Amino acid sequence: ERVESSIVLRVLEFYSGIGGMHESLIQFQKDRPDISVTVVQAFDINPHANQVYEQNYGHTPARVSIESLSAKKIDQFQANVWTMSPPCQPYTRQGPQRGSEDMRAKSFLHLIELLPRLKFPPQWILLENVRGFELSDTHRILMDQLKKCGFEIEQYLLSPNQFYIPNSRLRYFLLAKRTHPEAKIQLENQLENQLENLQLENQLENQIQYKIEGMDMLEGEHIDFEKANDIVEERFSKCRPISEFLDFQVENQVESQVESQVENIMERYGIPDDKVVRYTKTMDLIWPDSHRSACFTKGYSQYCEGTGSVLQTAPRDVHGVEGDPNSYLKLKLRYLTPREIGKLHGFPANFDFSNLTDRQCYKLLGNSLSVTVVTALFHRL
Numbered sequence: 001e002r003v004e005s006s007i008v009l010r011v012l013e014f015y016s017g018i019g020g021m022h023e024s025l026i027q028f029q030k031d032r033p034d035i036s037v038t039v040v041q042a043f044d045i046n047p048h049a050n051q052v053y054e055q056n057y058g059h060t061p062a063r064v065s066i067e068s069l070s071a072k073k074i075d076q077f078q079a080n081v082w083t084m085s086p087p088c089q090p091y092t093r094q095g096p097q098r099g100s101e102d103m104r105a106k107s108f109l110h111l112i113e114l115l116p117r118l119k120f121p122p123q124w125i126l127l128e129n130v131r132g133f134e135l136s137d138t139h140r141i142l143m144d145q146l147k148k149c150g151f152e153i154e155q156y157l158l159s160p161n162q163f164y165i166p167n168s169r170l171r172y173f174l175l176a177k178r179t180h181p182e183a184k185i186q187l188e189n190q191l192e193n194q195l196e197n198l199q200l201e202n203q204l205e206n207q208i209q210y211k212i213e214g215m216d217m218l219e220g221e222h223i224d225f226e227k228a229n230d231i232v233e234e235r236f237s238k239c240r241p242i243s244e245f246l247d248f249q250v251e252n253q254v255e256s257q258v259e260s261q262v263e264n265i266m267e268r269y270g271i272p273d274d275k276v277v278r279y280t281k282t283m284d285l286i287w288p289d290s291h292r293s294a295c296f297t298k299g300y301s302q303y304c305e306g307t308g309s310v311l312q313t314a315p316r317d318v319h320g321v322e323g324d325p326n327s328y329l330k331l332k333l334r335y336l337t338p339r340e341i342g343k344l345h346g347f348p349a350n351f352d353f354s355n356l357t358d359r360q361c362y363k364l365l366g367n368s369l370s371v372t373v374v375t376a377l378f379h380r381l
Contacts (some may be wrong), residue, residue: 008036012079012122014086014111016042016061018052018364021126023347024374031379040077043069048360049367055352066107069104070095071117082122084108085369088130090138099136102133123151124381125176128369131157133172142174154243154380160344160370166239167293167344175381206298236292242311243288245343262313267359269334270283271310279304280320280328285312293336293344298366301359303337307366310335337364346371 013021029037043048043063054060080102081225089095090102100109116123125146133139134155142180146153159170219233246259282305296308312318320328336344342351345368353361 001166006034009038009081009124010077010079011037011039011081011083012074012077013039013042013061014066014082014084016044016053017046017049017085017368019057020345020347020369020371021374022053022057023351024372024378027346027371027375028378040079042369046364048356049364051355052364053356059104065091067110068349069110069114071119072381074114075118075120075317078119080119080123080380081126082111083127084111084125085128086193088133088367091133093132094131097136098099100138105138110143112142115145119375121178123178125151126176126377126381127174127176128374129172131170131172144175149178149179150276154375158370158373158377160346160372161236161292162251162369163372163376164239165344165346165370165372166236166242166291167370168296169345170296171369173373173377174217175377177381236290239291241288242286243292244292244307245272245340246311247289247339265337266313266332266334269337271333271335275304275328276328276331277325278334280325280331280333283333285331285333286310287312287316287317296336296341296344296362298363299342300362303363308336308341341365345369346373346375 009025011025019042022042025039029035039057042053042059043064043066044053044061045063046067047063050061061094068263085110087300089102090099090105091097095215096102099105127142128196134157137183143153154175156173156175157170158173248265255258256268286293286309288311293309298304299307301307310333313334314330317328338353338358339349339351342353342365343349345365356364
């Protein structure tokens with residue numbers, strides 16, 4: 001049954017990557033058929049990301065410098081929604097944190113500077129970046145400009161595990177709304193009903209703050225999860241098991257099929273013996289029945305420590321022996337596949353990564369976002 005759209009969203013997707021914002025809009029619209037959503041243009045300069053975006057959404061993002069966009073050019077799109085995932089390198093805790101002085105921040109600063117000069121400014125803005133952006137001078141510049149332009153602002157630090165996804169990926173999010181009083185009342189009523197339907201349990205208003213208790217322990221430095229098991233399991237106990245996100249499933253398959261799939265996936269994604277012997281003690285191990293995983297970065301499979309969890313395919317009761325590095329070979333460790341990480345991010349199982357190497361896929365996924373979290377934020381916005 002056709003539902004007449006009462007709200008029309010025309011979206012400009014800046015720094016579009018592989019399409020995390022686009023996918024979130026698709027999933028959002030499934031819940032809100034009364035809202036018409038059109039991505040009128042996406043922008044990104046990464047050719048591999050643009051290739052994946054085109055394969056999945058049917059058009060290629062404009063590969064142009066955002067700094068070259070004028071107010072007149074942006075006005076031509078008559079977009080009322082902006083989504084943005086600006087470069088995070090100027091704000092990461094591991095980097096020099098040069099903020100606005102970093103050349104990679106210039107394109108985003110250009111967009112901020114254009115806002116008051118637009119004849120058709122956005123009514124809604126959704127921005128994602130790394131934790132630490134909220135402490136930067138770029139953040140202060142953004143906040144000042146948004147307030148001058150009449151936006152109401154909400155800010156969150158969110159991670160997929162707060163939405164029952166077994167993955168830690170703490171990120172900063174900003175929602176900005178510029179609405180008329182009558183529309184504001186209507187939208188607030190819609191949001192109240194929608195949040196009840198989603199059963200987010202007040203996570204977007206009460207639990208989520210700038211400082212999330214206990215989150216530091218789960219991010220950044222590698223920790224020994226066996227020693228911290230009680231705390232970790234308590235935090236992740238409500239998350240879905242990793243097995244739900246794995247490509248390889250045993251159910252309803254004959255033994256020969258199972259053996260063949262195990263052999264194929266281990267051949268491609270099994271961790272080389274020399275890495276297992278040398279680095280297992282620094283790896284974050286998970287099992288199919290685990291309810292958590294560490295943040296996956298663009299260095300996954302290239303570096304062993306701090307880039308994401310690896311899967312032990314041997315039973316849980318199989319352990320290595322302290323002082324005998326070769327004993328860790330029996331753990332049968334492998335990397336998660338790009339598709340599996342994509343599913344943890346919230347992308348559909350049929351998301352198309354064809355014509356790219358695994359390393360290229362891992363890099364793109366490391367720079368992507370949680371579709372699950374952003375979908376919830378679109379409901380909030």
